[in-house]
Amino acid sequence: MQHRGGESKIKHEEQILEAIDQLRRRKARPDADRICNYLLRKCSVDARDTIADLHRLIEAEKVIQVDYKGNTSYRNASKWSRLQLYKNKPEGFVKEKLNSSMVAGAVAELVVAEPDYLDQGVPADRLIEQLMNGSTSPTTRRVVDDFLSKEVASGNLTRLNNGNYSLVATPDMTQESVHQENSRQENGIKKNTSQNLAVVNAYDFTECDDMTVTDSRSNTPKSSGEASPKQDSLKKDEYCEIVTGTKQTLQNSHKDNSSTKSRSRFIDNKEESLNRSNNHQPNLKKASKSERKQRLQVRSEEPVEIEINYEDYRTDRKEETEQRDESEQLSEERDEEDAGRSSTNPSPTPSSTNTGGFRSARRKRAKKVFDPSDNNLVRRKRGRQSGSQNKTAMIVSQDSQEAVKPSAKEGPHRHCSLCAKQKQERLVACRDCTVRAHPSCIYSPEELIHKLDSSWQCERCKSCTVCCETSDAGPLITCYSCDEAYHSSCHTPRISVTKSTTKWHCNNCTQKHSKTNNTHSFSSNTSRPVTPSHPSVLPPVLSPQVSPARGSSDQMDDDGPRDGIDPNIPDASDWTSEQVYQYFARLFPKEAEVFRQQDIDGHSLLLMKRSDVLSSMDLLLGPALKIYRHVLKLQIRRDDPRLYWL
DNA sequence: TCTTGCGCACGAC
DNA sequence: GTCGTGCGCAAGA
Numbered sequence: 073m074q075h076r077g078g079e080s081k082i083k084h085e086e087q088i089l090e091a092i093d094q095l096r097r098r099k100a101r102p103d104a105d106r107i108c109n110y111l112l113r114k115c116s117v118d119a120r121d122t123i124a125d126l127h128r129l130i131e132a133e134k135v136i137q138v139d140y141k142g143n144t145s146y147r148n149a150s151k152w153s154r155l156q157l158y159k160n161k162p163e164g165f166v167k168e169k170l171n172s173s174m175v176a177g178a179v180a181e182l183v184v185a186e187p188d189y190l191d192q193g194v195p196a197d198r199l200i201e202q203l204m205n206g207s208t209s210p211t212t213r214r215v216v217d218d219f220l221s222k223e224v225a226s227g228n229l230t231r232l233n234n235g236n237y238s239l240v241a242t243p244d245m246t247q248e249s250v251h252q253e254n255s256r257q258e259n260g261i262k263k264n265t266s267q268n269l270a271v272v273n274a275y276d277f278t279e280c281d282d283m284t285v286t287d288s289r290s291n292t293p294k295s296s297g298e299a300s301p302k303q304d305s306l307k308k309d310e311y312c313e314i315v316t317g318t319k320q321t322l323q324n325s326h327k328d329n330s331s332t333k334s335r336s337r338f339i340d341n342k343e344e345s346l347n348r349s350n351n352h353q354p355n356l357k358k359a360s361k362s363e364r365k366q367r368l369q370v371r372s373e374e375p376v377e378i379e380i381n382y383e384d385y386r387t388d389r390k391e392e393t394e395q396r397d398e399s400e401q402l403s404e405e406r407d408e409e410d411a412g413r414s415s416t417n418p419s420p421t422p423s424s425t426n427t428g429g430f431r432s433a434r435r436k437r438a439k440k441v442f443d444p445s446d447n448n449l450v451r452r453k454r455g456r457q458s459g460s461q462n463k464t465a466m467i468v469s470q471d472s473q474e475a476v477k478p479s480a481k482e483g484p485h486r487h488c489s490l491c492a493k494q495k496q497e498r499l500v501a502c503r504d505c506t507v508r509a510h511p512s513c514i515y516s517p518e519e520l521i522h523k524l525d526s527s528w529q530c531e532r533c534k535s536c537t538v539c540c541e542t543s544d545a546g547p548l549i550t551c552y553s554c555d556e557a558y559h560s561s562c563h564t565p566r567i568s569v570t571k572s573t574t575k576w577h578c579n580n581c582t583q584k585h586s587k588t589n590n591t592h593s594f595s596s597n598t599s600r601p602v603t604p605s606h607p608s609v610l611p612p613v614l615s616p617q618v619s620p621a622r623g624s625s626d627q628m629d630d631d632g633p634r635d636g637i638d639p640n641i642p643d644a645s646d647w648t649s650e651q652v653y654q655y656f657a658r659l660f661p662k663e664a665e666v667f668r669q670q671d672i673d674g675h676s677l678l679l680m681k682r683s684d685v686l687s688s689m690d691l692l693l694g695p696a697l698k699i700y701r702h703v704l705k706l707q708i709r710r711d712d713p714r715l716y717w718l
Numbered sequence: 719t720c721t722t723g724c725g726c727a728c729g730a731c
Numbered sequence: 732g733t734c735g736t737g738c739g740c741a742a743g744a
Binding site: 099 | 720721722723724725728729731
């Protein structure tokens with residue numbers, strides 16, 4: 073491949089263009105870092121070579137360097153739909169190369185280089201030149217001048233009577249920029265600060281042999297201005313000392329009335345400065361990554377990115393290696409700092425921060441919390457795709473029928489626990505556990521009419537009103553009227569049950585009704601054994617019972633014992649963990665194990681909070697809520713639904 | 719740990 | 732409104 077002018081072939085042109093295309097497909101920013109990374113992985117091309125070729129491609133206009141949302145991107149000119157727009161109005165694609173921070177940085181740099189500017193202001197020409205030097209993008213003098221005018225208009229910059237520019241001092245100015253500037257000078261850092269003198273984040277600079285730092289806006293080589301020494305090795309701690317805040321620089325320069333003074337002071341305070349600057353070093357990578365980074369070396373973060381000045385690759389790195397030991401020591405500290413910050417973003421490009429740049433601050437979206445029932449959705453696979461992947465997936469996988477059956481979506485059990493079939497009938501959930509059943513499986517046709525809207529309790533959850541034992545202790549007979557269940561031996565008088573009986577009324581109901589009517593159809597002679605309407609299809613343990621009024625506050629009000637301690641609810645305070653387990657095992661055989669695992673005894677049980685049950689026991693929400701109900705029941709020894717949701 | 723896919727926010731038009 | 736872009740996240744290797 074030839075340059076347009078017929079120059080020598082650009083060695084990695086195809087790979088670079090491919091990288092750009094690939095990154096665009098991935099919706100990843102085609103920045104220098106990623107391009108280098110791509111070539112490194114695919115072709116083992118050193119980042120330096122990649123950058124060098126990238127710049128050649130830019131010069132050849134085969135790759136267009138643009139600033140988009142505050143950061144540098146590269147476009148494949150042959151495939152870029154906006155190429156014509158760019159050609160017509162290139163500044164429209166580089167306008168973000170100028171921002172307040174960059175201006176501030178340029179001013180600060182010039183002030184540090186020439187302390188007199190502090191009082192006199194920075195000559196417009198010098199400032200424009202500085203800003204233009206900060207970018208090789210087609211930024212024109214006019215564009216820069218216009219931008220400066222806007223900055224003045226917006227109050228970010230002051231134009232003095234002599235026509236020179238000065239930064240507007242702000243209260244938050246600190247000394248650190250001067251420090252970094254001085255540090256740079258003293259340590260021979262070449263850093264283009266056309267942006268603010270902001271954080272230069274180091275990705276393991278122990279390995280950054282011959283990297284130099286340039287403005288993030290461009291990977292193209294650029295002059296570093298007067299303030300930048302020529303020999304430019306970089307060492308870690310110097311980067312650590314480069315801290316955001318050009319304005320700070322000036323103010324502190326003012327305070328000290330001399331940049332020279334502040335310079336020495338800052339050097340003395342190096343350690344302190346380092347500590348502060350650590351907060352601005354979000355992407356320092358651990359040494360383990362260094363091997364790849366060594367070759368990659370193009371990293372960015374925050375408004376100022378590290379970029380490779382490919383012209384400087386050839387520079388001597390002797391100075392840097394001399395200071396490496398110190399740097400490595402400091403890197404450990406930074407790593408520790410990093411541990412506390414977002415490290416999940418592997419992107420080398422500035423991620424979320426927008427300090428001082430024009431880049432819009434993308435808000436980090438909260439992770440969506442899906443409805444538990446969404447677990448039944450087949451999600452589109454993400455990440456690397458292996459084999460064919462139906463991109464239009466996102467299909468509701470399971471019984472679409474249930475989409476019109478709201479109650480059936482309430483929990484993990486979508487099959488009727490009684491008939492184990494799927495019907496066009498909504499499921500009723502046991503109010504205490506996860507068991508579900510069709511109303512028609514639970515009730516007889518006659519019962520369906522007036523009990524359909526009642527809460528229902530499966531046999532496991534049903535307990536004897538008198539002894540509180542479940543059907544494990546013997547068959548329960550449920551009152552047709554109040555739905556209280558009794559063991560035949562617990563009820564007074566003792567119940568004589570026959571399977572053929574369908575309607576049994578407890579003694580209480582019988583007496584109540586006998587007071588109000590003649591109880592012609594109300595007799596405790598009829599009983600309803602704890603068997604479902606369709607016993608032939610029942611799972612062995614499930615025997616649904618209707619609890620029409622239980623759980624309603626109305627009944628609570630009628631029910632004397634529930635205003636205080638319900639004697640039917642056992643005192644769990646002295647239970648062993650095994651007893652606790654046994655209690656819950658009867659109700660929630662699947663989930664009860666957690667009580668045993670966590671060794672929850674009666675005392676602990678009584679101290680448990682809602683959050684303990686819902687969060688700390690690793691239970692699904694549905695069972696957890698039901699378990700909590702029982703926990704609360706044991707704690708207060710009342711069965712008051714009103715308390716469950718407190 | 720790294721790469722990849724992609725939802726969705728954002729800005730330009 | 733559409734379109735281009737790419738951040739931020741999650742999934743997969």
